[in-house]
Amino acid sequence: MTDATSAPAQTALDQIAQTSSESIIQTAAQLGDFKAMGLCNFTPVGGLEAMLEAIHVYSGLPWWGSIAVATIVVRLALLPLMIKIQRNNARLMNINPDVTRIMANLKAAQAQGDSMATGKYTHEIQDLFKKNECHPMKSLALPIVQMPVMISFFMALRAMAELPVPGMHDGGMLWFTDLADKDPYYILPVVSAAGVMAVLEAGTEAGAANPQSKGMKNLFRGLTVVMVPFTAWMPSAVFVYWVTSNAFSIFQILGLKNQSVRNVLNIPKLVKPPAELQKDTKGFFENFKEQQVLHEKSEKERVLRERQQAAAMARRASKRRF
Template structure:
């Protein structure tokens, strides 16, 4: 009897039986493992540490100086506090404030005053231009008042054509005398730009609590980042602003040359507004505002000296007539209001009233 190999016999088995054997036969898989001791691990670590191709360990960074240490060493901290931008004029004013405080060893309140005096002295051309405009307008005050009276009379008569004709005559007269309102606007814009530059520069320094501002005051306002508890600085700012408006050193025109409504607001309304607003500001801003107004008053007093006016080429100012100077702003505003109330309606106003009444009647309920 021949012996058949097991594989050959299994191969010759029927297919169902062969599948049953394959499914029921357990398959044992062998896995080879290698045991690693702790000596191999430490030996590998020592070999990796002694390798020459690994970079050395980085050295820790040197700790930086604090803000107080930077200021004590004479370095600027504007960039660290986010107070520097090359395209902002206020950043350069902050740089000047910081330099004067550090290098001249001035307290902060005196630094603000000194920087304001220096900048206003460098821009002395702006008040000189303003005084030239005031003097030139005072020479033709009579003619300007006549134009204004003629315009008021034409408005009372509801003569629009005559008003336009008088305005054209006034424009030609101003051009012939080289009086241009654009120059007055330029003076106001220049003063506004200087004020905004200094104001926002100091305000941002107070907002970030620049080191030293909280103790850089004097007298009752030792903290320049806090408001004035006695409202003394806001009152001084408002009072000095009223005087500046009266002398007309900042606007290119004096108070007697303004329209009645504008003169009443600038003389009485503006100081009240300034007092209410500045009472909410920090004392550092009030110190700047008071110093700026004081410089304007110094200019106004200096420009009354004939020798100084000759140096800058400022013509003399023609004083107003006594009758005009004695009229108060409130009385002129009240008189203008009464005159405007007494003006009868024009034909255009009557037509507009009729049209609005017609529309209202057409949209209303029918009368039964």
């Protein structure tokens, strides 16, 4: 009699517990809950958290899908900037032989201390950039914008994993079901590093080779491999973002290298192959060394002039005394 009575009671308790659990999950998937958990403040990180929450609530996707969709949305929002930078870089590549020639003359004038020639060549290169509606500084806009976005994504996903927000523990897929924990098999860190390497090999983010990036590319190749063990501890949610972003970058680079796509986007065609346009162009480290040599030379000349002026003043002062 007791067993017969307790069985229905236990079943009722299980149903209540299940209903309660479902209610909690349903409540967690509502807009505003992130705010109650201390997320979604008035910062770029908080803005990304709010976007992730909105995508998760309205789409009903698991967290891995919500993170992937949010990544694609942000990358698509940056696409117009990418296209502008691509146009700028294509124009820079086309005038690179002229830039190389003028820069060689400018460095020679600086080495000789010829201020008039230095001013002439400086004005000449500025006119060249203005005439072709391009400038090397414009190419820096992409990393300046992308770096805060990448850092904000990392901080937002790490904060969500540390709580963790409801659904993160089972919001993954395949072998990484727990997005709040590291990948138990270290596959995601390797895949992420491979994605970065693929982006480097496919070309730069702008889809055109940069003659100043020869040495930097090799540096990043090494850093990509070295960073695998240093990032293995990160939550799987972070790697979902990185892997999705890397995949988007690869498709973007390949698309922007397609001449039909470039024509539609009004990206100038390269007048010569990149290797020919980059002929005699020195890399970043070579230019840096040359600038260092010129700086040291100008400093020695400045010190010598100051000593000569001091000696001349001393001689004049001694003559006045006698």
